Amino acid sequence: MTAKLYDFPLSGNCYKVRLFAALAGIALELIPVDLRAGEHKQAPLIGLNPWGQVPVLVDGEVVLRDSQAILVYLASRQADEGWLPRDPAGLGTVMQWLSTAANEVQNGPGAARLVRKFGYDLDHEDALRRAARLLGLIDAHLARHDWLALGRPTIADCAVFPYVALAPEGGVALEDFPHIGRWMERIRALPGFVPMPGL
Amino acid sequence: MTAKLYDFPLSGNCYKVRLFAALAGIALELIPVDLRAGEHKQAPLIGLNPWGQVPVLVDGEVVLRDSQAILVYLASRQADEGWLPRDPAGLGTVMQWLSTAANEVQNGPGAARLVRKFGYDLDHEDALRRAARLLGLIDAHLARHDWLALGRPTIADCAVFPYVALAPEGGVALEDFPHIGRWMERIRALPGFVPMPGL
The missing domain is CATH 1.20.1050.10 (Glutathione S-transferase Yfyf (Class Pi); Chain A, domain 2)
Incomplete structure (x- = not known):
């Protein structure tokens, strides 16, 4: 199953995740969030991330806020430790x-x-x-x-x-x-x- | 060999590391840094951490700035994944x-x-x-x-x-x-x- 990334094209924090996914060959389903309409401050997004920010990653039962945490999650799923070592x-x-x-x-x-x-x-x-x-x-x-x-x-x-x-x-x-x-x-x-x- | 923590007692960032080490039973050699005398902005400390901040951890060849990074390092050395899971x-x-x-x-x-x-x-x-x-x-x-x-x-x-x-x-x-x-x-x-x- 492809993980969903709640995304805003002009957000550098969302771009961190899109960039890494592209470099590492990870497929993501991008779900655009209308920040100007305040979609990130309302249900259902505020339920996924009470901080009211994008990106948010949803991968089955896993829901993560914070672009760094999402990078760590996606990289540590990779068998290849090149992007994130385990030692x-x-x-x-x-x-x-x-x-x-x-x-x-x-x-x-x-x-x-x-x-x-x-x-x-x-x-x-x-x-x-x-x-x-x-x-x-x-x-x-x-x-x-x-x-x-x-x-x-x-x-x-x-x-x-x-x-x-x-x-x-x-x-x-x-x-x-x-x-x-x-x-x-x-x-x-x-x-x-x-x-x-x-x- | 015991890791060295360059430390300042009133720093909350240093305390993060002292607290975790105490809870997890990790021995640390505390090396007090005189922040008021600017010791963190001078050699040899500025060579260990160009950011000019404490804490700094030195464990053999490993030198780490940033309290969060030090927590991750110390916790991931533990066989017990209680403090930091690997999944x-x-x-x-x-x-x-x-x-x-x-x-x-x-x-x-x-x-x-x-x-x-x-x-x-x-x-x-x-x-x-x-x-x-x-x-x-x-x-x-x-x-x-x-x-x-x-x-x-x-x-x-x-x-x-x-x-x-x-x-x-x-x-x-x-x-x-x-x-x-x-x-x-x-x-x-x-x-x-x-x-x-x-x-």
């Missing part, structure tokens, strides 16, 4: 970047884009400060590594890429971060890569 | 709450405490708004569940508990969230539970 050190190493995606990426470039593109009432200056610090740290990391974790593409890259690549939509320039630029090119060159609107 | 659905279910800990808990009650207790220049009103929304969602969840995930204590509880329990230090009252109150009592009653200053 403690590998799992912990990838996990570091899932926390970064959930916090610093979301509240930095992610929040800046919510203000500029969707008119959210958030502190744009604060988001820009967080984005600058974050992008500097990621760029320094990628000066020494081709991928965020373990020397190969993992779900860490899928979780961090979307809102970093979309940063210009939030008024965050990426020109000063050449290593991030080359990493994004490597991601775009992966077999199966799919873009999203704005990339 | 995809269980792993994804716990993972949802690790993202919540990294983002909403950190930027809600965590940030409010940084302002009130440590004088950080952050938006206290914003932190209070985030805390109110978060605590409402957690309380509603705990009205139907004894534990955050899987009907038993997991690292999800260890990741979320510290900054929720410390919320009053940030000016966030917990009286309106009775289910959170009873969940905190259940955590405090777990064999091996250790407190931290402020609890």
Whole structure:
């Protein structure tokens, strides 16, 4: 049975899941959610995810909110451990970047884009400060590594890429971060890569 | 060999790891870091964690930043899957709450405490708004569940508990969230539970 992804095309969090599914060859049934009509705040979606957010994954009895959790679930179903290792050190190493995606990426470039593109009432200056610090740290990391974790593409890259690549939509320039630029090119060159609107 | 935890007693993020280690019977060598002297921003610590934060775990060749990643690493080394299951659905279910800990808990009650207790220049009103929304969602969840995930204590509880329990230090009252109150009592009653200053 194909898992259902409650999806919004312009959501970078939904795109994390679509991107990983495309790269890993996982079929998903996409169910569009009309965020502008508030469909995510009403039944039946609010019952599936009381947080009132997309994406939501429904796979038989399994219902998951949070894009990072969905990546972990889908990757750990794969026999191939390439995208998510099972050994403690590998799992912990990838996990570091899932926390970064959930916090610093979301509240930095992610929040800046919510203000500029969707008119959210958030502190744009604060988001820009967080984005600058974050992008500097990621760029320094990628000066020494081709991928965020373990020397190969993992779900860490899928979780961090979307809102970093979309940063210009939030008024965050990426020109000063050449290593991030080359990493994004490597991601775009992966077999199966799919873009999203704005990339 | 005992893993080393670079630690600060008043950090809720460090406490997540100390709490889990105590509950799971894992020995850690605690290495105090003098945050007030900026030791986390200097060599050798900045080399171990370029993000300039504690906790940092060093276990032989393994070096991990981020409290959630450290919890995942330590729990997945255990033969007992009680604290962190290996099956995809269980792993994804716990993972949802690790993202919540990294983002909403950190930027809600965590940030409010940084302002009130440590004088950080952050938006206290914003932190209070985030805390109110978060605590409402957690309380509603705990009205139907004894534990955050899987009907038993997991690292999800260890990741979320510290900054929720410390919320009053940030000016966030917990009286309106009775289910959170009873969940905190259940955590405090777990064999091996250790407190931290402020609890």
